[in-house]
Amino acid sequence: xxxxxxxxxxxxxxxxxxxxxxxxxxxxxxxxxxxxxxxxxxxxxxxxxxxxxxxxxxxxxxxxxxxxxxxxxxxxxxxxxxxxxxxxxxxxxxxxxxxxxxxxxxxxxxxxxxxxxxxxxxxxxxxxxxxxxxxxxxxxxxxxxxxxxxxxxxxxxxxxxxxxxxxxxxxxxxxxxxx
Amino acid sequence: xxxxxxxxxxxxxxxxxxxxxxxxxxxxxxxxxxxxxxxxxxxxxxxxxxxxxxxxxxxxxxxxxxxxxxxxxxxxxxxxxxxxxxxxxxxxxxxxxxxxxxxxxxxxxxxxxxxxxxxxxxxxxxxxxxxxxxxxxxxxxxxxxxxxxxxxxxxxxxxxxxxxxxxxxxxxxxxxxxxxxxxxxxxxxxxxxxxxxxxxxxxxxxxxxxxxxxxxxxxxxxxxxxxxxxxxxxxxxxxxxxxxxxxxxxxxxxxxxxxxxxxxxxxxxxxxxxxxxxxxxxxxxxxxxxxxxxxxxxxxxxxxxxxxxxxxxxxxxxxxxxxxxxxxxxxxxxxxxxxxxxxxxxxxxxxxxxxxxxxxxxxxxxxxxxxxxxxxxxxxxxxxxxxxxxxxxxxxxxxxxx
Numbered sequence: 001x002x003x004x005x006x007x008x009x010x011x012x013x014x015x016x017x018x019x020x021x022x023x024x025x026x027x028x029x030x031x032x033x034x035x036x037x038x039x040x041x042x043x044x045x046x047x048x049x050x051x052x053x054x055x056x057x058x059x060x061x062x063x064x065x066x067x068x069x070x071x072x073x074x075x076x077x078x079x080x081x082x083x084x085x086x087x088x089x090x091x092x093x094x095x096x097x098x099x100x101x102x103x104x105x106x107x108x109x110x111x112x113x114x115x116x117x118x119x120x121x122x123x124x125x126x127x128x129x130x131x132x133x134x135x136x137x138x139x140x141x142x143x144x145x146x147x148x149x150x151x152x153x154x155x156x157x158x159x160x161x162x163x164x165x166x167x168x169x170x171x172x173x174x175x176x177x178x179x
Numbered sequence: 180x181x182x183x184x185x186x187x188x189x190x191x192x193x194x195x196x197x198x199x200x201x202x203x204x205x206x207x208x209x210x211x212x213x214x215x216x217x218x219x220x221x222x223x224x225x226x227x228x229x230x231x232x233x234x235x236x237x238x239x240x241x242x243x244x245x246x247x248x249x250x251x252x253x254x255x256x257x258x259x260x261x262x263x264x265x266x267x268x269x270x271x272x273x274x275x276x277x278x279x280x281x282x283x284x285x286x287x288x289x290x291x292x293x294x295x296x297x298x299x300x301x302x303x304x305x306x307x308x309x310x311x312x313x314x315x316x317x318x319x320x321x322x323x324x325x326x327x328x329x330x331x332x333x334x335x336x337x338x339x340x341x342x343x344x345x346x347x348x349x350x351x352x353x354x355x356x357x358x359x360x361x362x363x364x365x366x367x368x369x370x371x372x373x374x375x376x377x378x379x380x381x382x383x384x385x386x387x388x389x390x391x392x393x394x395x396x397x398x399x400x401x402x403x404x405x406x407x408x409x410x411x412x413x414x415x416x417x418x419x420x421x422x423x424x425x426x427x428x429x430x431x432x433x434x435x436x437x438x439x440x441x442x443x444x445x446x447x448x449x450x451x452x453x454x455x456x457x458x459x460x461x462x463x464x465x466x467x468x469x470x471x472x473x474x475x476x477x478x479x480x481x482x483x484x485x486x487x488x489x490x491x492x493x494x495x496x497x498x499x500x501x502x503x504x505x506x507x508x509x510x511x512x513x514x515x516x517x518x519x520x521x522x523x524x525x526x527x528x529x530x531x532x533x534x535x536x537x538x539x540x541x542x543x544x545x546x547x548x549x550x551x552x553x554x555x556x557x558x559x560x561x562x563x564x565x566x567x568x569x570x571x572x573x574x575x576x577x578x579x580x581x
Contacts (some may be wrong), residue, residue, distance in 0.1 A: 021356060025185050026359050034185070036356035040211060040295065061444020066517045116477045153186075 002032075002057040004142040005065035008132075009050035009082050010074025010095070017130035019072075020051035023133060025151035026143040027055035035063035046076055055142050070140060072132050073099055074115065092137050093178070095128065111139050113177045118126065119170055127170040134174025145175045181481055183358040189214035191327035191359050192282055192346065193222065195253050199331035200366035202228035203253040205220060205242040207235055207261060210294045211350040212284035215256040235401035236261045240268030240514075247272060247279040248389040250377030252334050252368060256282040258350075259300050260291060269343055270309030274391025276376075276406075278337035280330055280344040284353035292487065296350035297513045298487035304347045305465040312403055314410050316344035316417070316463040319435040323357035325462075331363055336417060338374075340409050349487070351437045351515070419462035420471055424450070428457035428502070429532050431475050432526065433496050433506075434485040435461050437515070442485050444518035448523045456525055464492075469499040476503035483507045483528045485521055487514065505532070 006023065010016040020036050027034040037052040052065035071082045072092040075098050086092050088107045097116030113135045115128040122131075137145045149168045156164070187412070196204075204219040216232060223230040229246075235238035239255050244252035249437040257265060262283045272279060280328045285300045286291035304317045311315040316336050326348060333344035378387055393399045400574070424446070425431050439460040449456045459475065459482075461468050475482065481505055489512045497506050509524040542550045 008394075019200065021185070024356055028183065028185055036185075037351065038354060040354050042351075058447070059443065060357070061447070061518050062441045062515075063357070064350060064515055064517075164285075 003047035009078035019129040026147040037063040076108030129172035130170035135178035138178035193218035195327035196330040236264035240265040250374040266309035273313035334559040420468040425457035435542040445521035472499040
């Protein structure tokens with residue numbers, strides 16, 4: 001039985017919400033049960049935003065992930081908020097381009113990836129979220145980079161092909177950085 | 180029909196309604212249901228329908244009254260405070276025997292409350308909600324898939340019995356995304372049978388009147404009795420529920436909507452530990468699956484109600500089993516339990532069963548006069564208390580009470 005509860009958190013505008021949707025879509029394409037649930041309070045651009053994603057072989061019970069197997073932290077405030085929630089033995093992916101503090105937990109696996117820096121090398125920091133998703137795929141295998149790539153045009157229906165290609169490159173580089 | 184697509188609950192609800200033939204929507208924004216009117220605003224015109232953002236909830240529901248009176252499939256949606264504002268109009272529609280569909284994507288309350296998921300509007304939904312003597316059909320989805328597929332059922336039931344029908348959802352079901360498959364053919368409104376009561380061009384036929392008002396001596400009661408008979412028939416014929424692993428279960432968890440899917444996760448954990456636990460989920464909250472719940476009494480040893488409210492839903496469960504089986508309550512008013520928390524309650528309830536097996540068998544006759552706040556107590560504690568109470572009562576009879 002496979003179950004991955006994921007929390008993705010960062011600044012509004014970093015694409016944490018759409019990264020979550022993409023992850024759920026990828027899981028769906030790979031035949032898994034999935035759910036996605038956003039924090040829909042007073043979120044705004046520049047504030048913090050987060051979402052829950054579940055990818056599982058069984059039916060998803062609660063879409064609200066309170067004890068995540070994996071947390072993806074895209075900015076500094078998210079580390080303090082979400083590090084304590086990770087399940088013991090779980091995974092914490094940190095965007096080390098923006099998160100300067102060190103995680104304190106010793107009972108979890110930490111993968112630091114310079115998402116912004118890598119994204120900039122690919123072409124734009126806008127796709128730092130894709131680097132993080134690539135890192136997630138590389139570190140967990142819960143979904144494949146290929147699966148996320150296939151999900152891209154389903155989620156971003158009006159995206160230009162060259163933009164999609166950059167996203168795929170970012171995914172691959174993220175996966176490589178996590179290994 | 181066809182492939183599974185990833186969709187938000189609110190959007191699935193709106194798309195489901197359109198595919199079911201809805202061609203009129205009026206509403207007023209409120210979180211967490213805003214995606215419904217947003218989706219309707221661009222999607223309905225494509226289908227030749229009408230979307231109106233009204234100036235208020237009161238205006239929106241009265242537009243529904245007008246639209247429904249012409250026989251068109253009309254819908255409105257809102258969240259808790261907005262639904263309260265619409266209750267007068269819903270009562271008028273019920274009084275005028277108008278079929279329409281509405282959804283309440285419930286948020287925390289009372290008052291403005293918060294915008295998180297809750298189940299505090301249970302009583303308002305299943306007891307009518309507005310003034311006067313009436314019912315509405317209440318369907319409680321627990322997935323995005325059901326959010327998308329229930330609007331069609333609601334329209335059909337509403338038209339069959341000429342009354343309002345609603346979906347009772349919550350912030351989680353509205354906001355979450357999940358795969359959905361629309362399991363029905365698109366309804367072409369032009370091909371729906373003509374309604375012999377609907378208003379419109381009256382040339383060449385007798386005039387028709389749609390109203391919720393009758394001042395003739397004794398007439399209103401006749402109308403209400405006719406309506407009552409229809410309600411009885413609905414209670415006979417239209418009950419829907421889901422029972423999972425209830426056969427041979429010691430404990431059956433009873434929950435609806437979001438609570439039921441969280442409970443399902445908890446039950447999985449419990450069964451992995453060897454506990455015999457089942458799930459009973461009413462899908463229609465009115466009509467309520469009374470008989471089916473009562474049927475659990477001889478089989479399971481106890482029921483555990485899980486609801487995201489103080490204890491509204493549990494009242495209907497207790498009425499249904501009528502004292503024949505112990506009913507525990509795990510109440511989370513404006514809180515969202517985790518599967519682990521529900522699991523802890525399941526374990527607690529199961530311990531109660533083991534601790535007092537004899538008392539459980541003798542329970543039905545004793546449990547006639549529940550006293551106030553005993554509900555949350557486990558079976559064992561309740562039995563001990565009862566014994567003490569009986570002793571005290573004896574003493575009271577002999578020695579007088581101070």
